[in-house]
Amino acid sequence: MPELPEVEALRRGLEPLLKGRRVIDVQVFKPKLVSSKSNKRVEDLSKVEEFINGITGETFMAVKRRAKNLVFYFESGRIMLVHLKMTGQMVYKFGDSQVWAGHPIELSHSQLPNKHSHIIFTLDQGVLYYNDTRMFGYCLFFEDDTVLDEHFQGLGLEPLSNDFTVDYLANCLTKCKKGIKSILLEQKVVVGLGNIYADEACFAAGILPIRSANTLTKTEIVKLHAVIMDIIPKAISAGGSSVANYLLADGTSGNYAHYHKVYLKGGTKCQNCGNILSKGKVAQRTTVYCLKCQK
Numbered sequence: 001m002p003e004l005p006e007v008e009a010l011r012r013g014l015e016p017l018l019k020g021r022r023v024i025d026v027q028v029f030k031p032k033l034v035s036s037k038s039n040k041r042v043e044d045l046s047k048v049e050e051f052i053n054g055i056t057g058e059t060f061m062a063v064k065r066r067a068k069n070l071v072f073y074f075e076s077g078r079i080m081l082v083h084l085k086m087t088g089q090m091v092y093k094f095g096d097s098q099v100w101a102g103h104p105i106e107l108s109h110s111q112l113p114n115k116h117s118h119i120i121f122t123l124d125q126g127v128l129y130y131n132d133t134r135m136f137g138y139c140l141f142f143e144d145d146t147v148l149d150e151h152f153q154g155l156g157l158e159p160l161s162n163d164f165t166v167d168y169l170a171n172c173l174t175k176c177k178k179g180i181k182s183i184l185l186e187q188k189v190v191v192g193l194g195n196i197y198a199d200e201a202c203f204a205a206g207i208l209p210i211r212s213a214n215t216l217t218k219t220e221i222v223k224l225h226a227v228i229m230d231i232i233p234k235a236i237s238a239g240g241s242s243v244a245n246y247l248l249a250d251g252t253s254g255n256y257a258h259y260h261k262v263y264l265k266g267g268t269k270c271q272n273c274g275n276i277l278s279k280g281k282v283a284q285r286t287t288v289y290c291l292k293c294q295k
Helices: 004-018 045-055 145-151 166-173 180-186 195-205 218-237
Strands: 023-028 060-066 069-074 079-083 088-094 097-102 117-123 127-132 138-142 278-282 285-289
Touching: 004 060, 004 069, 004 088, 004 097, 004 218, 023 045, 045 138, 079 088, 079 145, 138 145, 166 180, 166 218, 180 195, 180 278, 180 285, 195 218, 195 285
Parallel strands: none
Antiparallel strands: 023 117, 060 069, 069 079, 079 138, 088 097, 088 127, 117 127, 278 285
16 A cells, blocks of 8 residues: 555645535445445445535545545535555546546546446546545545544654654653564554555664564664654655555656665665565565664
8 A cells, every 4th residue: 555655745746636626526336435444344324425415515625644544625624534545546537637646547547437436526627536446445524623633543643743753752662562663564653654664764774673662772763763754755755656556646656666775675685785685574564674784
């Protein structure tokens, strides 16, 4: 699924296209996608009614991001939250122009709507489609920020927020015996770092991903914090990694994958020392690291 840099790049691309557009009509063809975020979702027709009634007639005012979620704000203060997960896609079509964002779906280039078009927003200018081949993603309606905050309870800090300091990170890690990569993937300490950037951050900090968090020294925590603060802005500027072929809102792919040092490079030579990179599993995710450079 897209990580923080990919979602932030999508946000920046979609916002100028949707800002000021009014929703004329909403069609929901897969009720479970607007019913909840649970992995085992059951369709709730009352949620469908709330979603449609809550958004119809509203005007897009801003597109923001929280962790790996796109957060669409309307003029009234109402909110639509979208998580694309592994195979979600948003397409904004106006006239003969189409703008894709998210997972590429070949059928969408020749046919809209299509069998993967599960939610359709007819706007005063153009149409916005939510397409999803495997339907892991979701679109949820919230009356205001207070209700939205309840949805995000338990999430950690944004890595680029002023509150994400070395002291905050040290306080969180010194209390935990879990492996450092597992903690980064959990999103309870810091959000947005999925498999790609957790691998890259651990490598850049010289820390083995399986290392227990409470064994890190203050120097290592300072280094880890610094590399997170360095990697994430660079990845955003590059439009993300697009290693899973995610497309930005202008139809291009992020190119930060060119800068990856370890992700998906197991069995190849370490760019720092020439040692063969090792590959294993951490939190059920493929993990690559250098036994010579990382301790």
